[in-house]
Amino acid sequence: MAEVKPIKGNAAPAAKAASGAYTPSSVSPNRRARRSYTIRLWSVRHSRALEWFYARFANTFLFLHPLWKKLGYARVERPVTFVERNVKGLLFDCRMCGQCVLSSTGMSCPMNCPKQLRNGPCGGVRANGNCEVEPDMPCVWVQAWAGSRNMVHGEAIMKVQKPVNQSLRETSSWLRVTAEAAEARDTLSKDAKA
Numbered sequence: 001m002a003e004v005k006p007i008k009g010n011a012a013p014a015a016k017a018a019s020g021a022y023t024p025s026s027v028s029p030n031r032r033a034r035r036s037y038t039i040r041l042w043s044v045r046h047s048r049a050l051e052w053f054y055a056r057f058a059n060t061f062l063f064l065h066p067l068w069k070k071l072g073y074a075r076v077e078r079p080v081t082f083v084e085r086n087v088k089g090l091l092f093d094c095r096m097c098g099q100c101v102l103s104s105t106g107m108s109c110p111m112n113c114p115k116q117l118r119n120g121p122c123g124g125v126r127a128n129g130n131c132e133v134e135p136d137m138p139c140v141w142v143q144a145w146a147g148s149r150n151m152v153h154g155e156a157i158m159k160v161q162k163p164v165n166q167s168l169r170e171t172s173s174w175l176r177v178t179a180e181a182a183e184a185r186d187t188l189s190k191d192a193k194a
């Protein structure tokens with residue numbers, strides 16, 4: 001008889017859940033890969049350095065605004081989105097909501113919350129700081145608070161976030177923030193001249 005290999009991760013509970021069989025409450029039916037948590041948690045631990053880096057990165061993108069404008073924001077959207085998805089996917093387990101709030105959430109992406117809460121945790125955080133829906137996953141909002149405590153502008157976590165605009169999904173936050181910053185800068189300089 002062929003040897004039955006033990007199934008690791010979510011495969012066994014997911015199959016059980018799909019069959020309608022009893023699944024113990026301590027087992028997540030949609031457990032994410034633990035290595036994603038590892039990198040995600042690393043990003044939270046290094047939130048201050050990432051905040052510093054992002055400020056410079058955003059300035060560079062703004063500096064390149066004439067180039068983006070010349071090429072056409074619409075035309076560069078696709079390649080920039082590709083890079084953004086992969087870089088932020090690796091570092092933050094980014095879900096490409098298109099309206100990034102990492103700078104206000106201690107570098108912990110709130111879209112990893114199974115309830116996609118953008119303004120703090122639900123009431124179900126476990127005593128060990130993990131999620132009630134995915135018991136193996138550290139609550140993204142517990143992490144967000146920890147990350148924000150390391151950041152220079154960590155108080156931004158108190159800012160109330162708007163509901164997610166679903167029409168911006170899979171678009172580049174980097175480009176949108178750049179276009180908005182360039183517009184605000186141009187308006188300011190026009191007002192100053194008037």
Ligand code: SF4
Pocket residue numbers: 088092093094095096097098099100101102109110111173
């Ligand atoms: S907040 Fe949105 S854009 Fe930012 S990392 Fe999370 S899913 Fe990605």
